Amino acid sequence: MIARPTTHRWHNENDIKVVALGGGHGLAASLSALRRLPTDLTGIVTVADNGGSSGRLRDELGVLPPGDLRMALAALCGDDEWGRTWADVLQHRFSSEGALHGHAVGNLLIAAIWDLLGDHVSGLDLVGQLLGAQGRVLPMAAVPLSIDADVRLHASPEEITHISGQVEVATVDGHVLGVHLEPSDPPACPEAVAALDAADWVVIGPGSWFTSVLPNLLVPGLRAALGRTSAKRILVLNLGEQKGETSGFSPENHLEVLASHAPELQLDYVLVDLVLHDGSKSLAAAAKALGAELIAADIAMAPGSAQHDPLRLASAFHQIMVQA
The missing domain is CATH 3.40.50.10680 (CofD-like domains)
Structure with missing residues (x-):
């Protein structure tokens, strides 16, 4: 044990x-x-992911995408056996032929605690306490966001194309000219x-x-x-x-x-x-x-x-x- x-x-x-x-x-x-330095540490995490396990939970439950928040919490786990074990648990992904395929355990845990508490920040603080996290993790905004971009595609460099979505922007075959958020004036997380x-x-x-x-x-x-x-x-x-x-x-x-x-x-x-x-x-x-x-x-x-x-x-x- x-x-x-x-x-x-x-x-x-x-x-x-x-x-x-x-x-x-x-x-x-x-x-x-x-976390290896004598710091009172806070991570502020982007909440615009729309792909994979995070995107599925975001679409189904209407919550903030938990994936980047999960990774930040795992990074704050200590180097003792407790911390290493919980970091592995958070990052573990199911591999199956069913609906759980591709979901990260940490994403499901965070989403479940949010569902119980009804508050993103309190939920993340509770997960941090469970892990013994050496710092705090907060979302950058209180609502899920979309990243929109103006792109000059390699296939049609004479045109500027508008694309939407974190995954789409990250993998575009073209030159990203600039990005903005949707909504454009999101409420920042007060904490x-x-x-x-x-x-x-x-x-x-x-x-x-x-x-x-x-x-x-x-x-x-x-x-x-x-x-x-x-x-x-x-x-x-x-x-x-x-x-x-x-x-x-x-x-x-x-x-x-x-x-x-x-x-x-x-x-x-x-x-x-x-x-x-x-x-x-x-x-x-x-x-x-x-x-x-x-x-x-x-x-x-x-x-x-x-x-x-x-x-x-x-x-x-x-x-x-x-x-x-």
Whole structure:
């Protein structure tokens, strides 16, 4: 039998208040890194997924898509036996010939608790307590959202096409020109706004640029909080282009797109992998245009990997936060 921890890590007044924004594997990497530091940690998660298990639950039950929230909670599980076991349980997917095929256990658990409590935030807090999560997970908005995009398709580059849906935008065979949310003025999660107002540090990215990173900046309440918070802001760049969504993008392109979608947003640091940095003056200039200092560090899982290493990322975060 696995022994449940008898104590939890209580935050103290010396802990750094950190808020990380994003979704999917990128946000999970940041949270997994940040929970290793003495932080009072909150993850704010995009809620626009319309595919797979999340999309099915969203359509059938009218709830927020739970998938990215589940991944964030799993990333906050501890490294003891209890935490590792619950992380595996949350991420386990059924494989069958029936209706359960493809559903993640964590998605069903979260949806069930929401159904019982009738409140998204209270439900996520309860799941976090069950897991012994080393931080809090919140949705970026109080309602499910759709991501819409203007795209120049490779098959017809002379035309600009409008597409709708997170999955559709993420996999489009074309050049994404810009994204917006539907509804365009969604209510921000009040607890997420409060976390940003109280933060010492805000971490944005990495992740799918148009469908995980930028959507948080398009929620008016979060955007306003990002503008007024006294927290220092770190942007973590992806380790390369993402097929479909950011095909052909350089690191500079990622910064240019962010600036075009949130022109008033100022950053303090842009964190990039050493291999991508390569002494690039243009990348440093693009960071400076956002008010940021460019920091290069070894943060990839391995040379050429598309995944960030949580331990290396934790070391980079620590160096930035200590030196600031």
